[in-house]
Amino acid sequence: MTPLTGWPQGPRGHGVLGNLPELRRDAVGFLRHSRAAYGDVFRLRFGPRDVLVVAEPGAAREVLVTKAGHFRKGRGIQKMEDFLGSGLLTAEGEVWRSHRRLMQPAFHRAALEGMAGDIAQATRPLLARLGEASGPGGEVDVASEMMHVTLRAVAAVLFGAALEERDLRVVERELPPLLTSTTNRVRSPVDWRLPTPALWRERAAARALDAVVHRIIRERRASGAAGDDLLGMLLSARDEEGGSGLSDAELRDEVMTLFLAGHETTATLLTFLFLALSRHPGVRGRVQAEVREVLGDRAPTAADARTLPLLNACLQETLRLYPPAWLVPRQATGPVTVAGVPLPEGTNVSVNILLLQRNARYWSEPDAFRPERWLGGGRTPDAFMPFGAGARMCIGNHLALMEATIIAALVLRDFTLDVPGGGPAGLVAGVTLKPDGPVVAGVSPVPR
Numbered sequence: 001m002t003p004l005t006g007w008p009q010g011p012r013g014h015g016v017l018g019n020l021p022e023l024r025r026d027a028v029g030f031l032r033h034s035r036a037a038y039g040d041v042f043r044l045r046f047g048p049r050d051v052l053v054v055a056e057p058g059a060a061r062e063v064l065v066t067k068a069g070h071f072r073k074g075r076g077i078q079k080m081e082d083f084l085g086s087g088l089l090t091a092e093g094e095v096w097r098s099h100r101r102l103m104q105p106a107f108h109r110a111a112l113e114g115m116a117g118d119i120a121q122a123t124r125p126l127l128a129r130l131g132e133a134s135g136p137g138g139e140v141d142v143a144s145e146m147m148h149v150t151l152r153a154v155a156a157v158l159f160g161a162a163l164e165e166r167d168l169r170v171v172e173r174e175l176p177p178l179l180t181s182t183t184n185r186v187r188s189p190v191d192w193r194l195p196t197p198a199l200w201r202e203r204a205a206a207r208a209l210d211a212v213v214h215r216i217i218r219e220r221r222a223s224g225a226a227g228d229d230l231l232g233m234l235l236s237a238r239d240e241e242g243g244s245g246l247s248d249a250e251l252r253d254e255v256m257t258l259f260l261a262g263h264e265t266t267a268t269l270l271t272f273l274f275l276a277l278s279r280h281p282g283v284r285g286r287v288q289a290e291v292r293e294v295l296g297d298r299a300p301t302a303a304d305a306r307t308l309p310l311l312n313a314c315l316q317e318t319l320r321l322y323p324p325a326w327l328v329p330r331q332a333t334g335p336v337t338v339a340g341v342p343l344p345e346g347t348n349v350s351v352n353i354l355l356l357q358r359n360a361r362y363w364s365e366p367d368a369f370r371p372e373r374w375l376g377g378g379r380t381p382d383a384f385m386p387f388g389a390g391a392r393m394c395i396g397n398h399l400a401l402m403e404a405t406i407i408a409a410l411v412l413r414d415f416t417l418d419v420p421g422g423g424p425a426g427l428v429a430g431v432t433l434k435p436d437g438p439v440v441a442g443v444s445p446v447p448r
Contacts, residue, residue, distance in 0.1 A: 006342045007052070010034060010043030018045025027429040028354065035355050041339045044350075051348045052341060055355035057362065057382035059339035063330055063351050065390035070336040074329020074348055085253030089261060100395065102246065103254065106233035109398045113302035114228065118156040119406045120299040123149055126407075130415045134443045142274050142417060142439040146267035146407075148172070153403050154262040158255060159216055160229035167212045171259070174205035179264060179431075213255050217248050231255065258396065265324035266400050268432050272322040273315060273408060275439055276369045278419040283371060284412070287311050288446055291413045305405040311412070313374035315404055319386040321369060326354040326433040328388055354433065357384055417441035 011034050013019045022030040023046075031053070034042055040056035054060050063071060072092050086095055105111060126149040133140050151172060155163045163171075181202040220235060234254065238245050246254065277284035290310050294300075306312075328351040332343045343349065358366040362383035364373075387394040394400070411417070424437030 006340075007050070008042050008341065009038050010045075010053075011037070013045045016048055018047050018049075020045075020047055026426075028427045028433075031352060031355060031429075032358075035352075040355075040359065040361075041341065046348070049348055051350050052338065052343065053350050053352055053355075054338065055352045055359060056339065057356065057359075057380060060351045060356055060385065061382045061389065062338050063349055064328065064385070064388060064392070067336055067338070068390050068392065070333060071330040071349065072333050074331050074350070085256065086250070089257045096392075099246070099250070099254065100391075102237045103234060103395060106230060106237060107395045107399065111233065112157075112399050112402060115157045115230070115399075116300065116302040116305065116402060116406055118160065118229075119153045119403050120410065122152040122156045123407050123410050125149070125152070127410060127414060130411065130443050131445075134415060134445045138443045139440050140417070140443055142419070142441050143267070143271045143435070146270040146274075147176075147263070149407055150263040150267040150270070150403065151175070151259075153407065154259060154266075156229075157262075157399065157403075158230045158258060160232070163212075163216065167216075170208055170212050174208045175259065177201055178205050178209070179260070209256070209259075210252065213252050214248065217251050217255075221248075230258070261394070262396055262399065262403075265432055266403050268324040268434055269315070269318060269322070269400070269404050270407060271435065271439055273318045273404070274411075274417045274441065275419055275423045275435065276318055276321070277314065277412075278417060278441065279422050280369055281418075283310075283314065283369075284416070287314060288412050288416070291409045292446075295409060295413055300406050300409050302402060304409070305402050308405065308409060309375060310371065311405060311409060313371040315401065315408070316374045316384075317369055317371040320357045320363075320384060321367070322427070322433055323353045323357060323386040324432045325386065325388070325394070326429055327352050353385060354429075357386070359383065412446075414446055416444045416446060418444070 011019055011022070011030075014021055019030070023044075034044070034053070035055055040054075041059055042053050044051045044053050054063060073090065086099075091099060126145055129145065130140065132138075152168065155168060155171065181198065216231070217235075220231060231251070234246060234251060236245075277287065287310050290308055294304055294307055330349045330351065332345055332347040332349065334345050336343050338349065357363070360366045362380040382389065385393075387397040387400075419439055419441045423439050424435040426436035428434045428436045
C-alpha cells in the first residue's frame with residue numbers, strides 16, 4: 001500500500017494485514033526497531049489503516065495539548081464503550097467537558113488525602129498473606145497479589161464501607177474476564193463480534209458488576225447521606241454552570257471507568273516496581289531504610305507519601321521505563337498537521353509513551369533503572385507523560401500515585417520480595433504494558 005502523501009516512511013508490512021503479524025509477535029520489540037530505523041515519527045499499518053506513530057516530545061504535545069481540539073479518542077478506546085459507557089475515558093465533546101468539570105474537585109490532591117487510611121487498611125490482607133508466605137521456600141505471584149490489593153484499595157476509596165465482602169468477591173470474579181475481553185477487542189483490527197460463549201460470558205460479567213454498582217448507588221441516594229468516599233463526592237458534585245449532578249447511569253459509567261483504570265494500571269506499576277527493586281537490591285535496601293525511618297510501625301498518611309523521596313523517585317523511574325498506559329490513541333476529526341505531516345480527517349495517531357520515555361535524545365541511559373535522575377532537575381518538558389498530557393490528562397493521577405506509594409511503603413517496610421534470576425525480561429503490550437511472564441517472588445521479613 002502506498003503511504004499517504006507527505007508521510008514519513010515506516011516498515012513495509014504484509015498486504016492487507018500491514019504490520020499486524022510483527023505487532024502480534026512482539027509489539028514492543030518491533031516498535032523500538034521501527035523507531036531506530038525510521039525516526040521518532042513514523043508510519044505503521046494496522047491492518048488496512050495507516051497510523052502515524054509519535055515518539056517525540058514536540059509532536060506529542062501537538063497531538064495532546066496545542067492541537068487537541070483536532071482529535072478525538074482513538075479507535076481502541078472507542079471499542080471500550082460497550083462496557084464503560086460514557087465515562088471520562090470514552091466520552092467526547094460536551095459530555096466529557098461537563099463530566100470532567102463536575103468531577104475534577106473530587107480528584108484534587110487535598111480531597112483525596114483523607115482516603116490514605118482506607119488504602120492502608122485495604123493493604124492489611126496483602127501484608128497478612130506475605131507474612132504467611134515469608135520464610136524458606138515461601139513465594140507469591142506478585143502480579144496477582146498487586147491486582148488483589150489495588151482492587152480492594154480502589155473499592156475502599158470509591159465506596160468506603162458500603163462494599164461488602166460478598167460484593168468484593170463478585171468484583172474480583174467478574175472484572176478479570178472483562179479486562180481480558182476488552183484487551184482482545186482493542187487489539188483486534190476488526191470491529192464485529194460474533195455471538196460466542198466468550199461474548200455471553202462478558203455480558204454476564206458486566207451484568208453482575210452493574211448489579212453491585214447500581215445497588216450501592218440506590219442505597220446511598222435513599223439514605224440521604226452522600227458519604228465522604230469518592231462515590232459520595234461524586235453524588236454531591238454539582239455543575240456550577242448548570243447546577244445538575246450525575247445521573248445514576250452516568251455514575252455507573254464513571255464508577256466502572258475508575259474500577260478499570262484505577263486498579264489494573266496501579267497494580268502493573270507496583271509489579272514492575274518490585275521487579276525493578278529485586279534487580280537492584282542496593283536501591284531496595286536504601287528505600288526500605290527510608291520507609292522504616294519515616295513510618296516506624298505506624299500506618300502511612302498522605303503527608304508521609306510526600307516525604308519518601310527515594311521511594312517516589314523509584315516510582316517515577318518505574319513509570320518512565322514501564323508506563324502502564326503505554327500509548328495514547330487519537331483520531332483526527334478534520335485535516336491537521338503534526339510534526340509537519342498532513343493528516344486527513346479520520347487519520348489514526350498513536351502517541352507512544354513507552355518510546356517517548358526511552359528516547360535517548362532526552363534521557364541518558366534510557367533503558368537503565370536510575371531513580372537518582374528524579375532527585376535533581378534538568379528533565380526535558382513533555383519527555384515524560386505517563387498519565388497523558390493536556391486537558392485529557394488522567395484525572396486519577398494523584399490517586400494512583402498516592403495508592404502506589406502507600407502500598408509499596410507498607411510492603412517494603414516489612415518484607416523483601418526477591419524474583420529469582422531477575423524475572424521476565426520481555427514486555428507484552430496490550431491495553432496496558434505487562435511483563436511477558438509470571439513475576440514470582442520469594443518472601444522474607446525485613447530484620448528489625
